[in-house]
Amino acid sequence: MADTAEGFSSYVAARHAALTRTAFLLTGDHHAAEDLVQTALARTYLAWRRIHNQAALDSYVRRVMVNEHTLWWRRAWRRRETLTAELPDRPATDPRGDPGGSAEQDGDLWRLLRALPAHHRAAVVLRYFEDLSEAETAEILGCSIGTVKSRTHRALAALRAGLTPATTPEPAPARRDVR
Template sequence: MSSHAPPDDGFRAFVEQHWAPLVRIAYLLTGDRGYAEDLVQAALEKTHRKWGRVAKMEAPVAYVRRAMVNTATSWRRRRRVGEVPLLTTDGPSTDPYGSVEHRQQVVAALRTLPPRMRAVLVLRYFGDLTEAEIAETLGCSAGTVKSQASRGLERLRELITPAALERTRG
């Protein structure tokens, strides 16, 4: 073994195990595959700096998700104007949630929601977190999570109607 090799502290295995699910959540938060990968990378960079402490946590992935939500919110406030997405259909290559048109409509509808409401819905329905885990991730109460989820679902139902789905197919 080389004396220059970094110690195996489990970070690489953590990233390999959680990369794809984190990118999926980030994509739903940002609506853009490139930004999603950048977001996960930025959150993992922040996590790596504190890995000794984070690795000892009960759920280190929850720490990364919180870093992703906070970073996405920060990026949204700064509104990067230097990059322009080339494709509006940019997204994951596999589609486990139904038709491409439906997925695009869901992502577009999610992007219209306020950041915290969007984060609640993404973490709950795409990240499979409990209300308590979301509350911990976002630093709010379970009641706030419930109300944000309820309002968010109501708004999505208004935006994603059967007629609207037919328009995207036609």
């Protein structure tokens, strides 16, 4: 039992920050990200003795986080929460090293990422933030590689459309014939 607790503790110490960043990108909220990581780590601890491939631990924990996050947004009681128009005061720089500090500074991109459907956001986060392959992302999300490709394509198209200002094409300048 001591070996199990020691191995799990060292894993958590090494990977907690990275898992929290991924959870933050999935949830869009620091507190929900912390809850998601804690839930995923609790489930991982319960399965720790059954996990034989220690190299696949990150994939296992990410899969638990994606599944748990999906359960959260499907639950009816989560829909009863109301958003407020004003955010509470908070410091410009978080002394704890808020994992979303730099993402929030990106303004429009962050707003667009949060507006994506959860399954599109999960695909983008796993593919581009976690730098996983299409096959690894498909395994974590429990879907086919083609589904990962289409979700990623649609999500990126939505992000590009939101970031690209709608401009009308300017007429081409008149050609001058210089001889």
